[in-house]
Every structure is written in structure tokens, then in C-alpha cells.
Amino acid sequence: MLFSHLNNRQSKILVVDDEPTSLLVMTEALGDLGEVIGCASGVEALGVAFSFRPDIILLDIEMPNMNGFEVCKAIKQNPLTALSIVIFVTSHNEQIFEYQSFENGGVDLIHKPVDLNLCRLRIVNHLKMKQQEAQISTAKDDVAALIAQVPVFISYWSVQELNLFNNDMTCQWFAVSGNEMIGHRAKDILPDDLYLALHNCLEEQKPQEVLNVPFVDPSDNIEHVRAQINLQFHEGQAVGVILTLTDITSIKRTKKLLAAESERLRVMLNSIGDAVIATDNEAHITFMNPIAEKLTGYSAQQAQAKHIDDVMKLTDAYSGQNLVNPILLALRENRIVAMSLNSQLTALDNRVYRVEDSAAPIRDDDGRVSGGIIVFHDVSESVAMAVKMSHLANHDLLTDLPNRVLLYDRVSHACKVAKSKEQQVALILIDIDHFKYLNDTLGHQQGDLIIKLVAKRLESLIDLNYTLARIGGDEFAILIPEIKLTSIIDVIATDIINTMSEPFKIDEQPYILSVSVGISIYPRESVTAEDMMTHADAAMYKAKEQGRNRFCYYSDDLEHQFKQRQSVEKLIRTSIENDKIEVYYQPKVALGSQKIVGVEALVRLRDTNNQIILPVEFIPLAEETGLINALGESVLKQSCYAAKEWLDKGFRIKVAVNISAKQFTDKNFCNFVAQTLQMSGLPSELLELEVTESALMEDFEVTKSMLNDLAVLGLTIAIDDFGTGYSSLSYLKLFPVDVLKVDQSFVRDMMVDSQSMDIVKTITSLAHSLSLLIVAEGVEEKQHLNKLIDLGCELGQGYYFYKPMPKEEFDKLLV
Structure with missing residues (x-):
């Protein structure tokens, strides 16, 4: 067998002779050559042969009822025993018996008296030929099965372009089956391009030709094939052509899909609003999209093969120190790496962009890092907007002064500092008396103008380390940190009241204002930022109750009133x-x-x-x-x-x-x-x-x-x-x-x-x-x-x- 060791099956021998002595001698002499069965008549021999299916039959010619020739004919006519080897045994020496023996299907003739040694040699040789015949048949079947399983069309053509062999038994490749194809011309079977290539090989005596051929009328979804044509020579003359076809439809389709996907990715990467740069595993640039070109100042061609640090110059926006490009960390540590905070990119033309995003490694099928990719975008406007929004969130829109939120933060900080230095902090709350009446009378536009004028006048009264804030419609606050002498507070409060009493001119029309001022001091009366703001508010209302246009400190009496007020609320x-x-x-x-x-x-x-x-x-x-x-x-x-x-x-x-x-x-x-x-x-x-x-x-x-x-x-x-x-x-x-x-x-x-x-x-x-x-x-x-x-x-x-x-x-x- 082609794919296994030799078959060790025991040989089967049938001995047929009507003489009991001869039958006994023969079966005994051949017993070591295989399984031996003896029969004394032809009729008995036929029954045994059909069930036993012997490899060799030693058949006596002269037997009553049914002679050896008749038995041989019956054995050869039955498919179960047709391949059994028949050796005739006879005592006759006439040539006619030898002739009849071969004519009836025998392969050999042994004369009686039988030379047992010669007989054994003949039988051994015939058994060997039988085994070789079986091995050849099995090998042929194995090769046929193998060729049938190969997903390749294999064919052999004569120099006259006739098909002599093919393995297309199921019409997978062409419209006709392999059996129908035998003997037909290549021109009638093959597509035009393929036939012309085979014909030219024969005409030009080209030993080999390889080409890709489309199937116009695809069979079994085969649309594209790779054809290999090999001429076979004998003594310098072409004797035939081996043609093999391999289905490359899936490869073509995959390449087409890959091309489409590649184009889609190219268009997408070139169209997105983010910059994209890809590198090899040594951080040398292999790809840049147009946004990356714009932000770096380099064209993709200029940047090709350059190191990422040569193209992307990243620095800290505040310190100006160089930053490590995240793609280097991604390649080194085999992980996604975010860009450092406050990163800025300096382009080739020295333009500066605030950028952010991340880099990631690219891995092959085995998980090894083969390159990296960094995606980033310009956040300069976002950063500027964030700064602006932060300012707006912490400052008053009308006066651009700190608002209540920022004031609270600064009061908290001032109290912490004062505690560590054992100093005092003062919070002065200023409310414009009867401003609502004035606002309603003059209109909100004029009222806003008065608020701006008040803010400017208050700013002129305070030091740079003080905080002036607008915390309400007509309320302002002044934070005085690190107070050494509390007498300064009286001076400032008096200056505020006196300065506010000076007329404000709007459209050449004078307006006189008065203010009520409340004062809270840390840590004398207040121990937290919340206390300072609520206590200053309570002191300011006390000033209003006392007739307005004056200032009032928070006191124990106010503490009681404040708690009573909280309780009632x-x-x-x-x-x-x-x-x-x-x-x-x-x-x-x-x-x-x-x-x-x-x-x-x-x-x-x-x-x-x-x-x-x-x-x-x-x-x-x-x-x-x-x-x-x-x-x-x-x-x-x-x-x-x-x-x-x-x-x-x-x-x-x-x-x-x-x-x-x-x-x-x-x-x-x-x-x-x-x-x-x-x-x-x-x-x-x-x-x-x-x-x-x-x-x-x-x-x-x-x-x-x-x-x-x-x-x-x-x-x-x-x-x-x-x-x-x-x-x-x-x-x-x-x-x-x-x-x-x-x-x-x-x-x-x-x-x-x-x-x-x-x-x-x-x-x-x-x-x-x-x-x-x-x-x-x-x-x-x-x-x-x-x-x-x-x-x-x-x-x-x-x-x-x-x-x-x-x-x-x-x-x-x-x-």
C-alpha cells in the first residue's frame, strides 16, 4: 500500500483432489504457507471457494462428476473468485492438457507425481506476485483518492491537445465531468485565455508557463485561477502537457476587500479632524495624515522615515521643558499611553499648538510590537475657552471682579494662612442703600453703569493684596488678609462710606449714594469662611437697622440675633x-x-x-x-x-x-x-x-x-x-x-x-x-x-x- 506497511494478511490456499492420499499430502506440505483447505470434489470446491475466497487454488483435472476445467470456468465467472490464481495438477503429459489448462484460466500446470519442493516454490512465487498485484491496486486507489482530494485541478494532455487524464470527478472546475472530459480537445473544454496559453506552450515548446486566468462562466464559485503549464519531454521531444489549476478566487476577493478597506481607512484617516502619525517599532514615521501635516508643518513625504522626536517637538506649556513623546513609551512598555498634561507642539514654522490625546502600540499576529500610532488634536481653542469659562465662572460679568465663589475660596485660603501665622483676616461687606429704587427709577442700563462706577471707586481704595468682589446685585465685599492692626479696618470702612457719599455723575447728572457696611473678623468672631460671610452679612443688616450709611462689626448681640434668625427660618x-x-x-x-x-x-x-x-x-x-x-x-x-x-x-x-x-x-x-x-x-x-x-x-x-x-x-x-x-x-x-x-x-x-x-x-x-x-x-x-x-x-x-x-x-x- 502507498500509505501503509505491507499487508500481513495470511495467504489462503485451496487444494482440490479426489485422491485422499494426494489431498492429504498436499495440504500437509503447504500448511506453513498460509491457511490451507482441502476438498475432495469439484462441487465441494466451488462452495468452499465462494466463501473462502482463496488466493491460490491447486486444482486436479481428472475428477468425477465435475472435472477441473469446469470448476475453473465457474470460479473465473464469479466476481468473488475471479482473481484467484488457479494452478492445475494432472498426471497427463500431453500438450493438449497444458493448452486447455491455460485456455480455461489457469496460470500454471504441475505434473504428478508432484515434486513438493518445486510445488512450494511455484506457489510462493505466485503468492508474491499476488501480494504485489494487491499492493499496486491499493496504491493506485490511494493515488486516485489523493488526487481527488487535492483542491487543485490536475490534468494531462497529449501533444494533439486531447485530455488523457483529470481529477475533476464532480464537475467542480468545468461544465463537464472528468470522465466526459477524457478524449476531448482542450479547445472545447478550457477558457480561451487558458487554452491559448497551453497551445502556445506546445507550439513554442516552452517548458513552463504560469498565469492567472479569470473564469468567464465560473463553475462552483470559481472566478479566478492560477494556471501552471508544464511540458513533458522524452528524448528531447514533447510527449504531453501537465496542466494544474489552483482556485485563487478567495485570494482575489480578499485582496479586493483589503484594497477597498485600505482605501476606506486612507480616506477616513485623511478626513478625520484628529492628527494621526504611525511609526515602525523604532519610532520612525511611516504615515501621516493631512491634519498631522498641518500641525507639525511637515509633509508626509518630508517626515517619511524621520524619528518621531524630529517631527513632533513636544514641550510643557508652562515650564517649556521637553516632554517624552507618548509613542516612545507605548513602544517601550507595550501599552496605551496618554499625552502629558499641558502638552504643546511646536511646528516647523514655529507655530505653537496645545495638543492632547494618546499613543498605542501596533502588534502583529504573534503579539509582538511592530510599530506605533499616535492620535492627537489641537485643543488650543478649547484650552483658551476653558480658561475663559473658568474666569467667567469665578468673576462677575458686569464688573469682572471676583464673584461669590472665588471670594469664598480666597477667604478660606486667607483663614488657613492667618491661622498658621497667628494673624487676623477681615471681611467687609458693602451694600448700596436703596439701590433697587434707584435701579427701577433710572432703568437697568443706568443701574449697571452705577455698579461699574462703584466698583472702580472701591478698587481705588484698596491695596493690591486685598480682594474686591461683587457678590450680589448691589453687594460688594473686600477681603483683607494678614491684618496686624485692627485699626486699619476702621480707616478702610470710613473711607468707603465717605468715598461713596461723593456724587456719581451720569450724563452730567449727579447721584448721591450711601452704603451700609458689615465687618467680620477672623478668628475673633468667625472661625470658618462660612462664618465670616454670614457674620459680615448680619453686621451689614445691623448697619441698615441703625440708619444706614454706616459700618457695623459683628458682635455677641448679633450672634444671638443671627442664631435666633436661623432658628426662626x-x-x-x-x-x-x-x-x-x-x-x-x-x-x-x-x-x-x-x-x-x-x-x-x-x-x-x-x-x-x-x-x-x-x-x-x-x-x-x-x-x-x-x-x-x-x-x-x-x-x-x-x-x-x-x-x-x-x-x-x-x-x-x-x-x-x-x-x-x-x-x-x-x-x-x-x-x-x-x-x-x-x-x-x-x-x-x-x-x-x-x-x-x-x-x-x-x-x-x-x-x-x-x-x-x-x-x-x-x-x-x-x-x-x-x-x-x-x-x-x-x-x-x-x-x-x-x-x-x-x-x-x-x-x-x-x-x-x-x-x-x-x-x-x-x-x-x-x-x-x-x-x-x-x-x-x-x-x-x-x-x-x-x-x-x-x-x-x-x-x-x-x-x-x-x-x-x-x-x-x-x-x-x-x-
Whole structure:
């Protein structure tokens, strides 16, 4: 066999002879040559032969019933035994028997008496030939199987261009099978290009030709082949042609895909906004895209094979020191490496770019580093923008002074330094008095101009190591670090107040300002930056309370007030969050009948000791901290639900709710009132909103629009504390006002103060002329009642009738 050792199968020998002695002698003599079986008749021999399938049959000619020639014919006619070697044995010497022996398929003839040694030699030779024949047959089958398995078309052609052999048994290569191809001309089988090459080789006697040929009509998806043509020579003459074809379709396709991918990558790398540079494993440049050319100043051709450091000159943007190119580290350490912070690239033309990104190694199939690639981009504009954004985040847009954030940072730093040096730090908070009025009067553009002028004037007063910051609309702060003598603070504060009192000229028009100044000192009163800022703020408000245009230090008294303020603020917040805001109701009565016709809702706050806190103690703080809206909403909701409950019990009690200036200017306030009326189910005519004169005059157009929207809802508008404001009375005609409430200070003093009496008379007369309802507050005595009735005042409220009371107590009055 071609691919194995010789077959060690034991030979099979069949001896056929009707003479028992001869049969016994022969089987005994041949026993060591293989497996031997003896038969005494021809009929028996046929049955044994078909099952035993012997390699050699020793067949006696003369046998009864069926002679040896007949047995031989039957054996040769059966495919199972046709290849068995038949050796005839006979006692006849006539030539006719020898002739008949070979004619009937025998291969040899042994004469009796049998020479056993000669017989053994003949049988051994025939067995060897049989084994060689089997090996040749097996080898032929192996070669055929091998050729059939090879993914290559193998063929042999005569010099007349006829196919003599091929291995295409499955029509893989051509439209005809290999068997059909045998004997056909190459011109009829092969593509034109391939046939012409084979024909030219024969014509020109070229020993060999190799070429790539496309298949016009591809068979089995074979589109391209590599053909090798080899002429075969014998004694100098061509005797045939070996043609082999190898399928290179996948190679062609892969090359095409690789070319397309390479082009796509080239276009992509040349189109992206990042610079890309590739190097070999020694950091010599092999590729640069156009962005890299622009940033380095080198063309790809100029940079080719140059070391990366010769083309990319990286330095630290701040120190100017040379930086290691990240691609060198990537190659050395076989990892991705980010570019150093603050990297800048100096181009060939000395232009400087801030750059950032990273480099990575390129590895081959075995994981070895074969090169590197660095991707980077110009971040010069981003860095500049970041610097600008950082500046904007820490500075005031209008004055370009440090803002609250930067001031806080500097105060914290100054406190740390002062602690280590055992020195003091001062924070001076400056607030422009009545700036809102000035801003609203002159307009915001002129107001901004005043803020800029104030900033410049303050800058002229301070040293370079001080920090001047604008921390609010009209608030400035000065940080004084490392104070050795506290007396300097008084000097600076006095200079601020005096300098601000000098007129500011805008469009040749002088404007005089005053400021309130609060001062906090570390570590005397404040131990943290937070303390310094809150304490300076508290001191500044103390200066305002003392009459403005002055400065005030933070003190123990302010500490107590500050903590009390914090406590009340916390109480307001928790009470709102937990629905603990209480509403008291003070009845309004018809003065003539003293019948209850309405109530005024008054907010109350209860502290942790269950003690009532009056509005005068927490309403201003609620307005200042922005909690007034939530507080007012809670009161309005409770009041509407209470009035609806009374209505359901048969009592039409109009409830009056006080509205603060900040609530009144809230754009969503009208919607909230409408939603509250809808949710509670209270008819709008049973709700009255009380607004002070000062609130009405905050912004005339906004006020007018808000009042008109509220009037559409059908509720009543009352002006509370009428007569205490400074506005024109013309708004009574322009605004949809229904009720005037005479301030209790006038009612309380009208019997002992003629001016107060005149004011009450005037308001009453004015209300009647405008068809407005009058409510007198602060009715505490019988004389007040009688006089108000004489003046024609319809309604009143005060301690003479009832004090403010919880809802439960008022419910009892209605029974």
C-alpha cells in the first residue's frame, strides 16, 4: 500500500483432489504457507471457494462428476473468485492438457507425481506476485483518492491537445465531468485565455508557463485561477502537457476587500479632524495624515522615515521643558499611553499648538510590537475657552471682579494662612442703600453703569493684596488678609462710606449714594469662611437697622440675633414642609348690627415650646429668605377650605387673606388662586385678597395686569393699611379695587389726635365717592365704634369685637 506497511494478511490456499492420499499430502506440505483447505470434489470446491475466497487454488483435472476445467470456468465467472490464481495438477503429459489448462484460466500446470519442493516454490512465487498485484491496486486507489482530494485541478494532455487524464470527478472546475472530459480537445473544454496559453506552450515548446486566468462562466464559485503549464519531454521531444489549476478566487476577493478597506481607512484617516502619525517599532514615521501635516508643518513625504522626536517637538506649556513623546513609551512598555498634561507642539514654522490625546502600540499576529500610532488634536481653542469659562465662572460679568465663589475660596485660603501665622483676616461687606429704587427709577442700563462706577471707586481704595468682589446685585465685599492692626479696618470702612457719599455723575447728572457696611473678623468672631460671610452679612443688616450709611462689626448681640434668625427660618421651613402653619381668624362685623359677615385670616407660627410666634417676628424673614410664597400658599389653601366648610354648614363667611408684595408679583399667583378655588369648591365671591399700597406700586403695569386677572375670577380686592403709603391716589380709579381698610393706627388715635381723625374722615369720604367698601381696623373702644358709624363706615374689626382665634373657636361663634 502507498500509505501503509505491507499487508500481513495470511495467504489462503485451496487444494482440490479426489485422491485422499494426494489431498492429504498436499495440504500437509503447504500448511506453513498460509491457511490451507482441502476438498475432495469439484462441487465441494466451488462452495468452499465462494466463501473462502482463496488466493491460490491447486486444482486436479481428472475428477468425477465435475472435472477441473469446469470448476475453473465457474470460479473465473464469479466476481468473488475471479482473481484467484488457479494452478492445475494432472498426471497427463500431453500438450493438449497444458493448452486447455491455460485456455480455461489457469496460470500454471504441475505434473504428478508432484515434486513438493518445486510445488512450494511455484506457489510462493505466485503468492508474491499476488501480494504485489494487491499492493499496486491499493496504491493506485490511494493515488486516485489523493488526487481527488487535492483542491487543485490536475490534468494531462497529449501533444494533439486531447485530455488523457483529470481529477475533476464532480464537475467542480468545468461544465463537464472528468470522465466526459477524457478524449476531448482542450479547445472545447478550457477558457480561451487558458487554452491559448497551453497551445502556445506546445507550439513554442516552452517548458513552463504560469498565469492567472479569470473564469468567464465560473463553475462552483470559481472566478479566478492560477494556471501552471508544464511540458513533458522524452528524448528531447514533447510527449504531453501537465496542466494544474489552483482556485485563487478567495485570494482575489480578499485582496479586493483589503484594497477597498485600505482605501476606506486612507480616506477616513485623511478626513478625520484628529492628527494621526504611525511609526515602525523604532519610532520612525511611516504615515501621516493631512491634519498631522498641518500641525507639525511637515509633509508626509518630508517626515517619511524621520524619528518621531524630529517631527513632533513636544514641550510643557508652562515650564517649556521637553516632554517624552507618548509613542516612545507605548513602544517601550507595550501599552496605551496618554499625552502629558499641558502638552504643546511646536511646528516647523514655529507655530505653537496645545495638543492632547494618546499613543498605542501596533502588534502583529504573534503579539509582538511592530510599530506605533499616535492620535492627537489641537485643543488650543478649547484650552483658551476653558480658561475663559473658568474666569467667567469665578468673576462677575458686569464688573469682572471676583464673584461669590472665588471670594469664598480666597477667604478660606486667607483663614488657613492667618491661622498658621497667628494673624487676623477681615471681611467687609458693602451694600448700596436703596439701590433697587434707584435701579427701577433710572432703568437697568443706568443701574449697571452705577455698579461699574462703584466698583472702580472701591478698587481705588484698596491695596493690591486685598480682594474686591461683587457678590450680589448691589453687594460688594473686600477681603483683607494678614491684618496686624485692627485699626486699619476702621480707616478702610470710613473711607468707603465717605468715598461713596461723593456724587456719581451720569450724563452730567449727579447721584448721591450711601452704603451700609458689615465687618467680620477672623478668628475673633468667625472661625470658618462660612462664618465670616454670614457674620459680615448680619453686621451689614445691623448697619441698615441703625440708619444706614454706616459700618457695623459683628458682635455677641448679633450672634444671638443671627442664631435666633436661623432658628426662626428653620421653624418656618419645617412648619411649611410638615403642614404645621396655623391660621387664626379675626371676625369682621357690620358696625350697625355687629353681626359677623367675614373674617381676616392671620398666619401664626408655633415654636418647639408650643408658644405662638406673631407674624411681625417671622413675616419679614420669610420675605427675605424667599419662603413667603410657600407660606402664603398654605394660608390661602387653609382659608379657602375653612370658608367652604362654613358655607356647607349654611354660613356665608367671606375670608380675607393677606398677600405679600412678592406673592403679588409672582406670575403664577393668579393661576394658583384659581386652582385653589377650584379644588376647595369655594365660590370666588367669598374670597378677598388684601394687598398693601406699597405692594401695588412695585410695578404699575404688572400690578394692573395682575389685579385685572384676579378680578376676572370674581373675588374681592382690598387695600390694606390704606393711608400709610406714599403713592398717588389715582390708582384707586385705575385699579379694580373693592375695599379700603383704614389702618388701625389712625382708628386707635382718632379720638385723641385730630390729624388721625381727619385722615379717617378723608378716607371714608374718598371711599364713598368711589363706591368702595370701608373696613376699619383696630376698633378697641365703644367710642371708636360710635364715631365710625357716624362717619358712615360699614365694617370693622378689632379687640372691641373679637381677637384673632383658631378655627375651632370661631366655629363655636357660628353655632
